[in-house]
Amino acid sequence: MNIRLIILSLSLLCFLQSQDKSILPAQKTAIKTLAVKAGFSSPELQQHIKHYYGLTLNSLSQEQGAELIRSFQSGLISKETSPIINEFEKQKPHQHNLIPILEVGMVKRFHFKDGSVRKGEIVTVLDGNATLKTNSGSFTIPQNEFLAETAEIKNKNGESFTGMVMGETTEEFIIRTKYGDAVVQKREIANMKRYYGGVLDKQTENTRRFYKGTDELTSVFLDPTAFPLATNTFYISGLSIGYGLTDNLMMTTRFGSNFSGDLNLRAKMKFYHKDTANKEVAAAWGLGVHRAYSPEDIISQYSHVINLQDGAPFSTFNEAPVDVNDIVAPEADNNFHAFGYLVFSSRTTNPSGRGKVGWTVGAKTTTAFLDRDAIIVDSLTIQEETFALSWSDKPEYEVPFRIWLGLEYDLRKNLKFLSSAWIDNGYKTMSMSQTWDDYIGVIGDRFSIDSPRGTPTLIDFDFGIQYAVNESFRIGIHFQQPFLDIYWEFFEF
Helix, strand or coil: CCHHHHHHHHHHHHHHHHHHCECCHHHHHHHHHHHHHCCCCHHHHHHHHHHHHCCCHHHCEHHHHHHHHHHHHHCCCCCCCCCCCCHHHHHCCCCCCCCCCCCCCCEEEEEECCCCEEEEEEEEEECCEEEEEECCEEEEEEHHHECCEEEEEEECCCCEEEEEEEEECCCEEEEEECCEEEEEEHHHEEEEEEEECCEECHHHCCCCCCCCCCCCCCEECCEECCCCCCCCCEEEECCCEEEECCCCEEEEECHHHHHCCCCEEEEEEEEEEEECCCEEEEEEEEEEEEEEECHHHHHHHCHHHEEECCCCCCCEHHHCCCCHHHHECCCCCCEEEEEEEEEEEEEEECCCCCCEEEEEEEEEEECCCCCHHHHECCEEEECCEEEEEEECCCHHHCCCEEEEEEEEEEEECCEEEEEEEEEECCCEECCHHHHHHHHHCCCCCCCCCCCCCCEECCEEEEEEEEEECCCCEEEEEECCCCCEEEEEEECCC
């Protein structure tokens, strides 16, 4: 493994983890100074922090401290507007004596005065009692035993919503404001405070809570998942570009091949999808076609499957210091090429409730070995000696295939751990320098991974991290080619 890559990965992880460290002494001093200028006494400051964060000043994180400093500096916090030291607090919807709204058809997690939590649906509301249907049975519960659930939400567009939480799904909240019901998409939430019976829920504290990672992965490294791009979403990576036509269908193309005259188009269709509160599963098929796939590409990918006769200085072509063009048969032309795959993916909520964990399994085959004998010459001259060439007759090389298992785990809202293992009779591992030469076109076509060099490994694995810089751009680092992943996505392009 390249030591520079390891150091870079560890440095990135350390930087990201530092965001959760305890508040710095300098931050505490700055907060106290700014609070005095805003007219807060020390007890009032502590009360304010307790109200919004559920913590003391000394218990805040560095990120929370920075947020509080920015709020004071921008004038968002003042003694006049603080809800815990003026009459405005009486108008806040999360006061302790707020009566919960219960309606037939409400589906969510309900919190009760005795500290219990039950997920279910309200089926009747009658005579001061509500019937709650759950997976464990139906329960008739006095309405005054329910805790009012309220929320303060600000989305990425700057809109604010304050009111009673009437429903919640994996993707959205339904908030009853004084002006009507609002549907807030979770992926659009910038920050949120949630209250049960007027008490701030510490688990949903903005700096510590996330429902799922920022990224919805369409692939783990180079292997697809069963989840396509969202409708009307465009992306570009270092190897391909794509577009989400519908929520079930996306199209991509490998632009490096297009530049070389090999127009290609790849489709992924999700044909099965089931989504519940805690789990999402999907299945998809994929099909790709190349208009003019070159024999050089087939030879490069499977150079280790081409044997030299006994006595040659190299046993397989990938080891030979000669060019791919040296063994291409004169009559071999660019031909139509296709591949197909099936893939199944599953994502579930982490036991902690923060983020998702998912896995993907898939299998792929291609038309690469159709008439493969016709694309190579019968012999190769090395150091003035001529040696016969032939495709390997080993059983594992009769049909081109790849079978993979991918894993994803949300470490933070913007950081994923990824890993993949596979069985692939066309895979060769390369060093970082070989991969770079391959990508820029020193070997093979530019903007693609098609070098004949490398060490064949029928069974192999990879792991790394992927960081979402913002809503549209993310970068990944891992330990197999192409080592570095860049992904730029345009929502509702």
